[in-house]
Amino acid sequence: MEMFKLWKRFEQDEDGAVTVDWVVLTAAVVGLGIAVLNAVGKSSMTLTKKISQELATATVSKYVVN
8 A cells, every 4th residue: 555655656746857858958958059159150260261361462551641
């Protein structure tokens, strides 16, 4: 009889279920963050290289104040 009471109490206990939900949600947020950083990082590196090449070939004019 005691075993049935123990089993019934175990079935009704929901303390661990919230922890599992938070772990899954946190993993999803971290995964999405990594995906976004990967996509943005590649395109920003391409833009950085283009800007660097443009600045390397630019000439600076002398400005004289009268």
